[in-house]
Amino acid sequence: MLPSSATQTADSTAEHALPAHPALPGRSFDVTYIGGPTVILDISGMRFMTDPTLDPAGGVYPVVAEVVITKLIGPATTDIGPIDVVLLSHDQHSDNLDKKGREFLKEVKTTLTTKAGAERLLGNSQGLLPWESTVLQAPNGDEITITATPARHGPAGTEKASGDVVGFLLSVKGKSPMEVYLTGDTVFYDGIAEVAARFQPAYVFVYAGAAQPRGPFNVTMGTNDALDTAAAFPKATLIPLHYEGWSHDTQHREAFEQAFKAVGLGGRLKLLTAGVMERLPA
DSSP states (O other): OOOGGGOEETTOOOOOBOOOOOOOOSSEEEEEEEETTEEEEEETTEEEEESOOOOOTTOEEEEETTEEEEBOSOOSOSOOOOOSEEEOSOSSSTTTSOHHHHHHHTTOSEEEEOHHHHHHHOTTEEEOOTTEEEEEEOTTSOEEEEEEEEOOSSSTTOHHHHOOOEEEEEEEESSSOEEEEEOOSOOSSHHHHHHHHHOOOSEEEEEOSOOOSSSSSOSSOOHHHHHHHHHHSTTOEEEEESSSSBTTOOSOHHHHHHHHHHTTOGGGBOOOOTTOEEEEEO
């Protein structure tokens, strides 16, 4: 668990050394899509995992009274290997942290999540409010600042029902400087625009799927939200996550391909293949 001093504003820093992994050559990093909202990022010799969803297909999970969601596709692999930091957008929904995902957190030294989530999870978890950050010293000498970013898990007015959510902005300083943004479960709103005003990430991982677990309204990004995000980050490549594998997803791979192609942005969309490690230039 990070020391309590790691909870700082975005203008403050705290350092925390983590175990070494082989550093990546040049301005690149490796990405392995596990499925749903779960992806592994290998950056500067450190391994980060987002929202661990590791249960097999077939699980049924309650949302609210008489409403459930079903897991349709299991993880592409459960041979995860060591993870230095879990970036958990929120803990209160099973499509972002399922049963085996919760068990996996016990194997990880540090989990960054919401303040409310850290209070529920305890153990190795460290809560961050939006715009708070912590700084990690990577094995290759890079400095990685992780800033929690605002997220709204549905339309205005649904915040209390959905609970707290954060995204994460990873800013790498050193031989291979770069920024990577993970939106967390959110729709496009002014909080995303504020991230764009402060940072210029090369890659934006959008939590997509136009999920509708409670009724005919989206709680994650649909194609319109993804296109708005592309406009807000005009130099970034957008990588959708969380658009498949769950019963409440209403827009899938083909919808995002078609939408971006229709408006001439097909070259800015990258769709990952589950279970395959890919190297991305930074």
